[in-house]
Amino acid sequence: MTARNLFVRQRSLIGLVHYTAPPVVGGVESVLARQARLLTQAGYAIRIVAGVVDQTLFGVEAVAIPLMYGGHPQIAPLQAALREGQRPADFPRWRQRLRTALSEALRGVEVAILHNVCTMDKNLALTAALYDLVRQEPRRWIGWHHDAVILRSEAPRFPGEPWDLLFRPWPVVHVTVSEARRQALAAAWGIPMEQIHVIPNGVDLEAFFRWTPLTRSLVEQLGLMEADVILLAPVRITRRKNLQAALAVLRILRERTGWDARLVVTGPPGPHSPANRAYLEELRHLRTAWGLEGAAHFLCEFVAEGLPEEAVADFYTLADAVLLTSQEEGFGLPVLEAGLARLPVFAYSLPPLEELGGADVFLFPETEGPEDLAAAIARFMETDPVARLRRRVRQQFAWSTLIQARLIPLIEDDHLPVP
Template identity: 80%
Template sequence: MNETRGSGQGVVALIHYTAPPTVGGVETVVARQARYLAEAGYRVRVIAGQVEMEAPGVEAIQIPPMYGGHGAIVDLQKVLATGHLPPEFKAWREQLRAALSEALRGADVAILHNVCTLDKNLALSAALYDLVCQEPRRWIGWHHDAVILRAEAPRFPGEPWDLLFRPWPVIHVTVSEARRQALATAWGIPPEQIHVIPNGVDPRDFFRWTPLTRSLVEQLGLMEADVMLLTPVRITRRKNLETAIAVVKALREKTRWDARLVITGPPGPHSPANRAYLEELRRLRAVWGLENAVHFLYEFVGEGLPEESVADFYTLADAVLLTSREEGFGLPVLEAGLARLPVFAYALPPLEELGGADVFLFPETEGPEALAAAIAHFLETDPIARLRRRVRQKFTWPALIQNQVIPLIEGRVGNLPARF
């Protein structure tokens, strides 16, 4: 591959000792980066000593001696741990360098997870160092851990041991500000030379969302929202959904948040008037310019969202909003309790009976501004709500890949021809 590539069209190699199905923290990071970079349009190669991955756009390349538990490498490491260089080290270094060079052929950039800074396989580190020195601009060192930060780590003079105690000529990334400061001090370089990109979480897998939920969340851009209010009801006039829409309008105006409202149910099936009511709500949404903020899931799934997907939306929401003028029971209050979500609602007798002092209830004379103010106050002051919002906005893999990883890749190697 000799042409200059554009955004999302290059080949990214991810390198680690092991990758899934091997279980581990860094292995999980490699899997997430591979998945989301592939979804962004990159072709991804995961190169490791143990790896079996099947995903669209992801190629797994296994080079067994990259694994620290490989028989010959174990023997090599035992000798190296005594400060002696075994005679077969050079051959393993050259063998790994040749295998890696072939695996990297045609790639644009390679991300090295921990292999620049850990002593799990010194022959691998030495082979990669040789390749890095040929074209430093193409390499990103992703440092989760480092032996240089361990006081008990033995230090022997010369290569290959000292490779782990000095900064390589790569783009440096670490996972926290604390780790950046520690590495900068240990290496004697300015902290600004080390990027901080934290690890993340994947809500889709963590909560085991259904494929339908995943599709809806992506279509609606809900992971990018600042706040999501959930109204898990059918569309009928007694649910007073125009007030729910007005609450979201007021909340957006008050806070400047990208606040969203998700209404899960379809129009009630027993009266044609309910479909006319939906059209009224759509017109109101358009008049207030809330087409990208108020989401009727009926518009996407027809007659109703399956129960398992309704449950999924509780895992994404920040609060449950119920603006009904009449209720016989109030099941969403119980569901919100199980989901640990606050409930904001009008003080109807069934809701008072179910929620008591543990839900936020308002007189029916209160307007949407009062509910919006209460929601904003809660979300700004409750530590669990703040943490939840911060995680969703800053620490999910989709956000990290789009906002930090891809700009780093494109900013550094976007105009380079692929020469690996």
């Protein structure tokens, strides 16, 4: 049973806690928003608890406790005194007030993710109140440490609470955002590194590239985010496009490298000849014969009329290279589009492609066969630093992958202690 299916059945209520949340703009706020959206899509019930929060954010439940914001008019003077090492006489009252409000806001929450509030000094009354709740209320508490005062050499250190709460590890499940942060925190706290989990920040490809809903659906259905290499053939399915050669390139590339290489053909069969439908069937049979069913994707099998232009443009943002194996072309628009998308082009040499791409595309005489194209693609993907980084980001740092592969197992791991 997958983590997602397990989770949908159990339907846990997850609380996300931070000083502020969107519409406030910030790095941690952005992470919180991504977690809220993707955990909701995975089936979780989400409640955001923050000093400032958009009540309609992704349709999740949101609770605003204004005193959680360190800049609140009633909290700011308290904060100013605490940062000077002075503890005002009314500090316990604010601590209690926040503790009561937070306890009510987190009622029913099974897992609470505390972003930065365990290790940062943005609102020390909030930090102290949450520390009390961690010790008093049994639930899985996850401290998500983006930053930490203890790692700043210039940070003043005053004796007693609330200041020393920032300098010792709480009884929570610890998460930090990089291996470097984990090593530094473990050394500062004097605990084994194994007690701190690493879940890096990610990128939301869908949002970053503004993909259409159709593109998002196709990418998920085809599992393209996990692919090692994605070759894009933005062409209609007609015999002169010589797509059997593209399939051969894909087969050889997969066999010689062991990569999960994919081919995405965006267009439908050409509409002006019934022979194009027959050609598609030939390609399907070839795909099956070569064991490429999960690797060669004809998008007309999902969108019969073919992709709209905006969705085709989306696939340029996802692909690693453009592959053109045509036997004849009058122009070669994909060469220009690939240039704008900063993608390498691997193609059989035709006069229009030579005219458009010149020395800036990888052109091969058709007599050399698909082996040479496959070898060139492999060399490029192995040696070009931009291509390597692009592939690593897509595979390892997409938020959707991080949530599924790292956060949900942490949430669902019954072997982790509940402080």
